Amino acid sequence: MSEQMVDITDVLRRKAREVANDAVVKSPQFSLFQGTQALEINNKRLDSGIIELSVEEEEFDVLCKRSLQEVLATSDAIFRNVFIWLQNSSLSVTVFSCRYVEELLVIYNKDANKGISSCRFGAVENVSMDPELLLVHKVLRSVVLGALHLVRLCLTLGQSGVVYEEEDINTQTMNLNVITMVESNDILKELNDSVDFLKSKYADSKDSEILQLILKTLVQLINLPQFIALKVPKLTDCSTPPQSPAMVSSLAALVDSLVTHVDYLNSLPQIPGCFSMGIQKRLDNRLPSRDLIPLKSEDYSSLKVLVDDLQRIWAISNRLTSQDVVNHALNFANTHHHVISRAIYALFLVRDDATVFGVEKVSDFLNEEMLRFSCWDSEYINTSNEIVKQKVAELTHQISSVALEWLSVMNQNPCRQRQHFSRLITVFDTLEYNSENFERNLKEVFQVNEEFEYNGELVLALPITSWVCYVKMDIMLHVVLRGFELELYQTWEFHQMYWYVNYLVDNILLILDRVIEYNRSKIYKIQQMKNQLKKKKGDQKLRYKEKMMKRQAQIPSLQLFVDTLNKKIVQYKIIQGLAVLQSIQLQKYIKSGILKTPDFPFVQNEEILYKLRMKPFASVGVPSLPPYSHYQFHLKNSLKQPHTPQDINHVKSSILSNIKIITDGIQSKDVTVSMHICSQDWLHWFRQLQRSCIGIGLQLQKPITATQRVVIDSKGFHRYFPVVNSE
Amino acid sequence: MESLEAVDFIGSELKITLNDGRILQGVLLALDSKPNLLINNCSETSIQRGHTNCRDLGLVSVPNDTIQSVEMKGEELDKAVKWKPAQ
Numbered sequence: 001m002s003e004q005m006v007d008i009t010d011v012l013r014r015k016a017r018e019v020a021n022d023a024v025v026k027s028p029q030f031s032l033f034q035g036t037q038a039l040e041i042n043n044k045r046l047d048s049g050i051i052e053l054s055v056e057e058e059e060f061d062v063l064c065k066r067s068l069q070e071v072l073a074t075s076d077a078i079f080r081n082v083f084i085w086l087q088n089s090s091l092s093v094t095v096f097s098c099r100y101v102e103e104l105l106v107i108y109n110k111d112a113n114k115g116i117s118s119c120r121f122g123a124v125e126n127v128s129m130d131p132e133l134l135l136v137h138k139v140l141r142s143v144v145l146g147a148l149h150l151v152r153l154c155l156t157l158g159q160s161g162v163v164y165e166e167e168d169i170n171t172q173t174m175n176l177n178v179i180t181m182v183e184s185n186d187i188l189k190e191l192n193d194s195v196d197f198l199k200s201k202y203a204d205s206k207d208s209e210i211l212q213l214i215l216k217t218l219v220q221l222i223n224l225p226q227f228i229a230l231k232v233p234k235l236t237d238c239s240t241p242p243q244s245p246a247m248v249s250s251l252a253a254l255v256d257s258l259v260t261h262v263d264y265l266n267s268l269p270q271i272p273g274c275f276s277m278g279i280q281k282r283l284d285n286r287l288p289s290r291d292l293i294p295l296k297s298e299d300y301s302s303l304k305v306l307v308d309d310l311q312r313i314w315a316i317s318n319r320l321t322s323q324d325v326v327n328h329a330l331n332f333a334n335t336h337h338h339v340i341s342r343a344i345y346a347l348f349l350v351r352d353d354a355t356v357f358g359v360e361k362v363s364d365f366l367n368e369e370m371l372r373f374s375c376w377d378s379e380y381i382n383t384s385n386e387i388v389k390q391k392v393a394e395l396t397h398q399i400s401s402v403a404l405e406w407l408s409v410m411n412q413n414p415c416r417q418r419q420h421f422s423r424l425i426t427v428f429d430t431l432e433y434n435s436e437n438f439e440r441n442l443k444e445v446f447q448v449n450e451e452f453e454y455n456g457e458l459v460l461a462l463p464i465t466s467w468v469c470y471v472k473m474d475i476m477l478h479v480v481l482r483g484f485e486l487e488l489y490q491t492w493e494f495h496q497m498y499w500y501v502n503y504l505v506d507n508i509l510l511i512l513d514r515v516i517e518y519n520r521s522k523i524y525k526i527q528q529m530k531n532q533l534k535k536k537k538g539d540q541k542l543r544y545k546e547k548m549m550k551r552q553a554q555i556p557s558l559q560l561f562v563d564t565l566n567k568k569i570v571q572y573k574i575i576q577g578l579a580v581l582q583s584i585q586l587q588k589y590i591k592s593g594i595l596k597t598p599d600f601p602f603v604q605n606e607e608i609l610y611k612l613r614m615k616p617f618a619s620v621g622v623p624s625l626p627p628y629s630h631y632q633f634h635l636k637n638s639l640k641q642p643h644t645p646q647d648i649n650h651v652k653s654s655i656l657s658n659i660k661i662i663t664d665g666i667q668s669k670d671v672t673v674s675m676h677i678c679s680q681d682w683l684h685w686f687r688q689l690q691r692s693c694i695g696i697g698l699q700l701q702k703p704i705t706a707t708q709r710v711v712i713d714s715k716g717f718h719r720y721f722p723v724v725n726s727e
Numbered sequence: 728m729e730s731l732e733a734v735d736f737i738g739s740e741l742k743i744t745l746n747d748g749r750i751l752q753g754v755l756l757a758l759d760s761k762p763n764l765l766i767n768n769c770s771e772t773s774i775q776r777g778h779t780n781c782r783d784l785g786l787v788s789v790p791n792d793t794i795q796s797v798e799m800k801g802e803e804l805d806k807a808v809k810w811k812p813a814q
Binding site: 004005006007008009011012013015016017018019020021023024025026027030032034035037038039040041042049050058175281282283284285286 | 796
């Protein structure tokens with residue numbers, strides 16, 4: 001561009017003066033909103049080109065020899081910076097801010113095709129003659145390679161779509177290729193060679209020992225992709241649970257050792273200029289200038305979290321049923337995890353070949369779920385009509401793709417979980433409509449009569465539709481309750497949302513009751529076969545007896561499923577009880593006038609606010625969204641007839657006794673509760689519900705005055721049921 | 728060149744020399760009456776420790792008071808001037 005350039009400074013300034021003062025002349029394709037992302041020249045906060053560097057930073061020498069302690073301090077800082085980066089920082093202020101990392105990446109990027117041979121800090125002669133040069137060009141280099149490989153692995157996980165780029169993980173690499181052309185095995189060899197070197201040259205040194213720990217930990221982390229490929233067969237009653245994979249147990253031991261040295265590592269001085277903002281000034285950078293993150297913000301605790309998460313994920317190897325998978329997934333969704341564990345969990349749970357844990361098809365998993373809920377020993381399963389079987393298989397195939405989506409929500413962050421669940425509501429609603437039509441059609445066209453007596457009349461059992469409807473309502477409940485966790489609702493909206501929770505749980509309990517009755521009717525029918533047997537004679541009797549024996553073998557399973565559903569009812573009653581208790585407390589505040597819809601100028605009609613808040617549920621057919629007038633009617637009635645202390649005590653004691661039933665079940669590994677995997681997390685979950693019950697109960701006893709205001713206290717209480725205090 | 732208006736420079740590739748010696752090159756997306764410039768696909772060339780350093784900055788806003796000079800390819804300018812009367 002240098003030749004034939006024309007200076008247009010004056011003409012541009014002159015012509016610009018003709019533009020109106022408040023006008024902007026712009027390209028038609030460009031929106032000014034995009035302009036807000038521009039980096040402003042000479043603005044200290046935005047222009048990385050004016051970052052001022054110290055002499056040490058400017059003159060830092062990556063080629064010179066370093067002591068073992070200096071190499072340890074730098075290696076530790078690089079390694080810790082990987083985990084600081086994974087806590088939502090950018091690479092430029094963490095791993096890439098190390099001069100050794102920058103230098104190696106810049107040289108590598110000039111000739112990436114040469115692989116590991118282009119991964120160096122520069123040209124140095126006679127490296128092999130000097131141990132302190134080897135510490136830099138062999139040991140520190142291998143740490144940089146290991147850390148960058150780990151970064152590359154995390155970037156790959158970030159880009160695989162299982163977590164969100166720039167939301168869960170920052171993937172801006174300053175246009176640097178993060179050693180993608182270097183083989184893992186080459187890096188593992190470098191790391192292992194460095195361990196051998198330290199063992200032979202610095203055998204009795206504490207610094208050497210810690211440095212070896214870092215190198216060995218990197219080796220195990222680089223092997224993480226192997227974890228994703230592990231197949232986890234379902235446990236049978238007589239098989240023993242498989243041991244934790246070697247890489248996870250080794251990693252756990254290494255991290256435990258590393259954590260014990262954190263204080264010592266924090267006391268080591270860093271080489272001046274080794275970590276610098278300089279890379280932001282020197283390389284491609286579309287981000288504003290940012291200060292480096294202090295190293296002490298990471299003390300290997302997030303690495304410990306990652307290891308604990310891997311062990312939690314592996315705990316699924318103890319699963320006996322599909323219900324264990326569902327509860328394990330729900331527990332994963334409900335607990336906090338390292339971003340890498342979340343990515344690994346998604347890939348570990350549903351594999352590329354659409355299998356669950358690499359061993360069973362999603363459709364098989366779904367079939368088991370439906371069988372355990374309502375379909376066991378149903379006519380659809382027992383029928384000999386091949387067309388019906390084929391049609392049922394087609395429907396379950398359709399449902400399994402949605403079930404797959406449900407499973408893939410579980411590793412997302414809580415905001416995304418709610419967003420995906422909201423979307424799934426309409427998907428499941430459509431599925432329910434299709435499924436019901438299908439099941440009614442089966443009766444009319446194929447005479448497959450799946451009926452039972454419920455509330456004194458003969459009704460269609462609709463086992464598949466019942467499952468779909470139940471899952472849909474459970475998702476709806478999650479969406480409402482997650483809103484409390486994510487602080488989406490204003491305090492003055494709490495009452496209507498808990499009222500809706502109550503309404504949803506009522507509907508869930510209805511469907512569970514119906515399915516239980518259906519399952520019981522199947523048990524009853526089998527038991528009645530004995531009476532029929534008495535009427536049979538000869539060969540017919542023998543054949544009937546054989547058939548009866550086969551059917552009788554189904555009774556224990558059916559009874560188990562009834563018991564499981566009853567435990568589900570207990571769990572929903574806990575949620576319902578707490579929603580009721582919370583509503584009673586909120587009604588007190590509403591009655592005393594300290595909780596009301598604020599007088600915002602934009603609030604013209606409270607019904608509009610109600611409809612907006614309930615929008616995710618508005619299109620659902622069953623249960624339909626109650627109109628605002630229903631809510632108003634309920635609220636007015638509740639205010640007129642306040643609950644007596646006896647009523648409140650009854651609700652409280654019912655919640656607490658239901659919690660006890662479930663926690664006892666968890667502790668005794670009751671299969672009908674099915675929370676034996678990650679049982680401590682589940683116990684914590686129910687204990688927090690218990691705390692909320694007690695907290696709200698205590699609050700209910702406090703007198704309220706009209707001059708008070710309401711304050712949310714969520715610390716220590718269950719995330720769905722914070723205590724609304726008055727002060 | 729006098730026949731041109733501010734809008735005719737939009738979309739042109741400019742070379743901007745800043746008061747601190749840095750050189751920016753990129754495509755002009757927008758300007759106001761000062762003129763402050765908004766440059767896309769911007770690359771920055773500077774001299775650091777005696778070496779020329781070139782890097783990509785993306786979308787950059789250049790305040791008028793930081794600009795020493797603005798240059799444009801002669802060929803591109805000729806085209807803009809020729810095109811103008813034909814409108």
